[in-house]
Amino acid sequence: MASLRRPIILFGPSGVGKSTLVKRLMQNYKDRFGFSVSHTTRQPRPGERNGVEYYFVTKEEFQKLVSENKFVEWAVFSGNMYGTSVMAIDDVIQHQKTPLLDIDMQGVMQVKKSELNARYLFIAPPSVECLEQRLRGRGTESEESISKRLAQAIAEIEYSKQPGNFDGIVVNDNLDTAYKQLEQFCLKDE
């Protein structure tokens, strides 16, 4: 996959604010960045549209894509499958934009082994307690799902403490400050 523009990978615990931040960046830089739309087997949340936030597919469709080697990375998270297709990244590159990916830690590990020459930005919560509040506040998760996401969050925060696992880190405490830091990272060194 040849690209002059290095894809940017945002990762961090569920509920930390990745979608909120990416949405703002995409609004402000429509022509510069393109969101790589992932596939998922989870149900759409209210307002989510197929092909915009995600490609919503069945388990069978997802497994077919896996067997055809169509994903750069994929993972099972909270009982659902998520994946980044080669097609989704190529689609952004063909529009002369820098691909932005929002993936989880398992995905990051797989992409690091792939030929994708990406830059990695870790989005961290101010604290695990704050993350829990945001997940609850979003009102999209069951108690079971919140517990799973928090357990995973602790593993992701540990991963982020190991040197060399990311190129930049943004603590999403104040949203405006975090956004500015995200913008700075994304605009430099393309």
Ligand SMILES: Nc1ncnc2c1ncn2[C@@H]1O[C@H](COP(=O)(O)OP(=O)(O)OP(=O)(O)O)[C@@H](O)[C@H]1O
């Ligand atoms: N800096 C912030 N301060 C307070 N609330 C925030 C901040 N950033 C995001 N939020 C809120 O936290 C909740 C989680 O944010 P968001 O859905 O963007 O997280 P996410 O990291 O994309 O999660 P997932 O990985 O599960 O999709 C949302 O309700 C959002 O409005």
